[in-house]
Amino acid sequence: MSILVVGSVALDSIQTPFGKVKDALGGSATYFSAASRLYDQVNLVGVVGTDFPQQHVQSFRDWGVNLDGLQVAEGKTFRWSGRYNYDMNTAETLDTQLNVFATFHPELPESYKESEFVFLANIDPVLQLEILSQMHRPKLTVLDTMNYWINYRKDALTKVISAVDIVLLNEAETRQYGNTFSLIRAARKILSLGPKALVVKKGEYGAVLFSNGGELTDSFFFAPAYPLEKIQDPTGAGDSFAGGFLGYLASRSSTAMDDIKRAIVHGSVVASYTVEDFSVGRLGSLTRDHIQKRYLDFKRFTNFEPTCPWSEGCPHLANHDTGTESH
Amino acid sequence: MSILVVGSVALDSIQTPFGKVKDALGGSATYFSAASRLYDQVNLVGVVGTDFPQQHVQSFRDWGVNLDGLQVAEGKTFRWSGRYNYDMNTAETLDTQLNVFATFHPELPESYKESEFVFLANIDPVLQLEILSQMHRPKLTVLDTMNYWINYRKDALTKVISAVDIVLLNEAETRQYGNTFSLIRAARKILSLGPKALVVKKGEYGAVLFSNGGELTDSFFFAPAYPLEKIQDPTGAGDSFAGGFLGYLASRSSTAMDDIKRAIVHGSVVASYTVEDFSVGRLGSLTRDHIQKRYLDFKRFTNFEPTCPWSEGCPHLANHDTGTESH
Numbered sequence: 146m147s148i149l150v151v152g153s154v155a156l157d158s159i160q161t162p163f164g165k166v167k168d169a170l171g172g173s174a175t176y177f178s179a180a181s182r183l184y185d186q187v188n189l190v191g192v193v194g195t196d197f198p199q200q201h202v203q204s205f206r207d208w209g210v211n212l213d214g215l216q217v218a219e220g221k222t223f224r225w226s227g228r229y230n231y232d233m234n235t236a237e238t239l240d241t242q243l244n245v246f247a248t249f250h251p252e253l254p255e256s257y258k259e260s261e262f263v264f265l266a267n268i269d270p271v272l273q274l275e276i277l278s279q280m281h282r283p284k285l286t287v288l289d290t291m292n293y294w295i296n297y298r299k300d301a302l303t304k305v306i307s308a309v310d311i312v313l314l315n316e317a318e319t320r321q322y323g324n325t326f327s328l329i330r331a332a333r334k335i336l337s338l339g340p341k342a343l344v345v346k347k348g349e350y351g352a353v354l355f356s357n358g359g360e361l362t363d364s365f366f367f368a369p370a371y372p373l374e375k376i377q378d379p380t381g382a383g384d385s386f387a388g389g390f391l392g393y394l395a396s397r398s399s400t401a402m403d404d405i406k407r408a409i410v411h412g413s414v415v416a417s418y419t420v421e422d423f424s425v426g427r428l429g430s431l432t433r434d435h436i437q438k439r440y441l442d443f444k445r446f447t448n449f450e451p452t453c454p455w456s457e458g459c460p461h462l463a464n465h466d467t468g469t470e471s472h
Numbered sequence: 473m474s475i476l477v478v479g480s481v482a483l484d485s486i487q488t489p490f491g492k493v494k495d496a497l498g499g500s501a502t503y504f505s506a507a508s509r510l511y512d513q514v515n516l517v518g519v520v521g522t523d524f525p526q527q528h529v530q531s532f533r534d535w536g537v538n539l540d541g542l543q544v545a546e547g548k549t550f551r552w553s554g555r556y557n558y559d560m561n562t563a564e565t566l567d568t569q570l571n572v573f574a575t576f577h578p579e580l581p582e583s584y585k586e587s588e589f590v591f592l593a594n595i596d597p598v599l600q601l602e603i604l605s606q607m608h609r610p611k612l613t614v615l616d617t618m619n620y621w622i623n624y625r626k627d628a629l630t631k632v633i634s635a636v637d638i639v640l641l642n643e644a645e646t647r648q649y650g651n652t653f654s655l656i657r658a659a660r661k662i663l664s665l666g667p668k669a670l671v672v673k674k675g676e677y678g679a680v681l682f683s684n685g686g687e688l689t690d691s692f693f694f695a696p697a698y699p700l701e702k703i704q705d706p707t708g709a710g711d712s713f714a715g716g717f718l719g720y721l722a723s724r725s726s727t728a729m730d731d732i733k734r735a736i737v738h739g740s741v742v743a744s745y746t747v748e749d750f751s752v753g754r755l756g757s758l759t760r761d762h763i764q765k766r767y768l769d770f771k772r773f774t775n776f777e778p779t780c781p782w783s784e785g786c787p788h789l790a791n792h793d794t795g796t797e798s799h
Contacts (some may be wrong), residue, residue, distance in 0.1 A: 155729075326558040351694075362699060367774055372680075397779070433786075437787070460764075461765055
C-alpha cells in the first residue's frame with residue numbers, strides 16, 4: 146500500500162509556557178508524514194518557497210517520504226505564528242503569511258494516483274475536491290479541515306465530506322459544522338452526509354469514533370489521551386494523529402471497523418509523542434519500538450474484564466467470570 | 473458487607489434547557505443511596521426537616537435503605553436551587569437554604585459502625601472526620617468534597633484526604649486543590665497525602681483513575697462517559713457515580729486495583745442513567761439488568777485486541793496477533 150497526503154509544509158514560530166521556536170519545520174502535511182512514515186510509504190503533495198531550508202528537505206528524505214509531488218515555487222514558504230497559554234487545548238494565531246501557499250494548486254505525479262490511502266489535510270476544500278478527482282479508486286479517503294473553511298467554504302466542504310470515507314475533526318469544529326452544542330447530534334448530521342465514520346479529536350480528553358448505521362452505541366469507540374506530565378507544544382498533535390491513524394490502516398491494508406478502532410489508538414500514541422517537544426523534535430526520531438510500547442499502555446488504560454457483582458449471577462455477562470467465588 | 477453514607481438529603485429546584493422541577497428529591501446521600509442500593513445494603517446518615525414529604529421516605533424504604541441514621545429535626549429540609557445552560561457540565565447555583573442542615577451533627581447508630589465501606593459525601597470536612605473517628609475499622613473509605621470546602625476548610629479537608637483510602641473529585645476541584653492547571657501534577661499532590669487512589673470525574677469527558685506508587689502510567693485507567701443523545705438533568709451524576717463505584721466494591725468485598733477499575737465503569741454506568749431524567753426519576757427505578765447492559769457497552773467502547781502493523785513483527789506484542797497474515 147501507499148499513502149498520499151496533501152497539505153501544508155510550513156515554517157512555524159511558536160510560543161508556549163515552556164519555550165519558543167522560530168521558523169521551525171511545521172505544517173499539516175509535515176506532521177502527518179513524520180508520523181505515517183513509520184507505517185508505510187508516504188507520497189507528499191505540497192508547496193514550499195525557494196527559502197525552504199535544505200536541512201528540512203533532508204528530514205523528509207531521512208523519513209523515506211516521496212517528494213515528487215512537492216513543488217518549489219518562487220517566493221517565500223508559508224509561515225504560521227502562534228501562542229499557547231497554560232490551557233494547551235487552543236492555539237492563538239499571532240500571524241499567518243500564506244506566501245507561496247496562496248496560489249498553490251496541487252498536481253499529482255502519475256505514480257501518486259495509485260495511492261490507496263489518501264489524507265486530505267486542512268486546505269481549501271475546493272483543492273481537496275480537485276485531488277479526489279485525480280485519484281484512481283483509492284481504498285480509503287480521510288478528510289481534515291478547520292473553522293475557517295466551515296465559515297467561508299461550507300458548500301465545497303460539504304461536498305468533500307460527502308465524498309470521503311472518514312472525517313477527522315476536533316470537537317469545536319464538529320459542533321460548529323453541526324451548528325449544535327450536542328456533539329452527538331453534530332456527529333449525526335455529519336454522518337448523514339455519507340462518510341462511514343467520524344473521528345472527533347478532543348485534545349487532552351482523547352478521541353472518539355462515531356460511525357454510520359445502526360444504533361449510535363453499536364460502534365462508538367473511545368481512546369483517552371496518553372497521560373503526560375509535561376506537554377511542550379501541542380502543534381501538530383491532530384495531523385500526527387491522522388498520520389498514525391491512516392498509517393496503521395494502510396499498513397494493515399484494512400478499512401474494517403475493528404481496525405479503525407485500533408487506528409484511533411495508534412493516532413493517540415503518535416500524538417502523545419508529538420507534543421513532548423517543539424516541531425518534529427520528538428516525532429521525527431520515533432521508532433516502531435516507541436509506538437509498540439505506548440500502544441500496550443493504552444490497552445492497560447482502558448481494557449477491563451467484566452465480572453458479575455451479584456450472587457444471583459449476571460445473565461448478560463454469561464460468558465464472563467461470575468464472581469461468585471468472592472461471596 | 474454493608475455501605476455507610478453520610479451526606480445531604482435535600483429538596484432541589486432545578487432548571488435545564490429541557491425542563492424544570494420544584495422541591496424534587498435530591499442531595500448527595502440520596503443519589504448515592506439510590507445507586508448503591510442496587511449492589512448492597514446501604515446505611516444512611518443525614519438530616520431532614522419536619523416538612524420532608526412522606527413519599528420520599530417511602531422511596532428510600534422501597535430501595536431497602538436503612539434510615540436508622542436519618543435524623544428528623546424541627547424546621548425545614550435543606551433546599552438547593554440551580555440552573556444549567558446548554559453546557560451541562562457546570563451548575564449555576566441560584567439559591568441555597570441550609571435550614572436543618574446548618575446545625576447537623578452526624579450520629580452513628582451502633583449497628584452502622586461495623587459498615588465496611590464508607591462514603592463521606594460532600595459535607596463539612598470537620599463532620600467527615602467525626603464520622604471516621606466513630607467507625608470500627610472500615611475496609612474502604614471514600615471521600616467527596618466541593619470548591620467551598622477547598623476555599624474555607626482546607627486544613628480540615630487535608631486531614632480527611634490523608635485519612636481516607638480513595639478521593640473522588642471533579643476536574644475543577646482537583647486543579648483547585650492542587651493549585652495547578654496540570655491535572656497530573658494536581659493528582660500527584662493529592663496522592664502524596666496518603667490515599668491509595670484518586671478518581672477524577674470529568675462529566676461528559678468520563679472519569680480517570682490515578683493511583684499511588686510506581687510510574688503514573690502503571691495504574692492509570694480511564695472510562696469515557698456513556699454517549700447520550702439527550703441529558704435531562706446532570707444533578708446527582710457525581711454522587712450516583714460514587715454509589716455505583718462503592719456499591720460494586722462492596723458487593724465484591726474487594727479493594728483490589730482491578731476491581732477499582734471495574735468500579736469506575738460501574739460508576740459511569742449508573743451516572744449515565746441518572747442524567748436521563750430529573751431527580752431520581754430514572755435512577756430510582758433502575759434494575760441490575762440495566763446495569764449489566766450498559767456495563768457490556770462500556771467494554772465495547774474502549775476494549776481492543778492489539779495487532780501488529782509491521783511485517784517484521786512486534787516483539788512488545790509477542791503474545792498477540794502479529795497481523796502478518798494480512799501482508
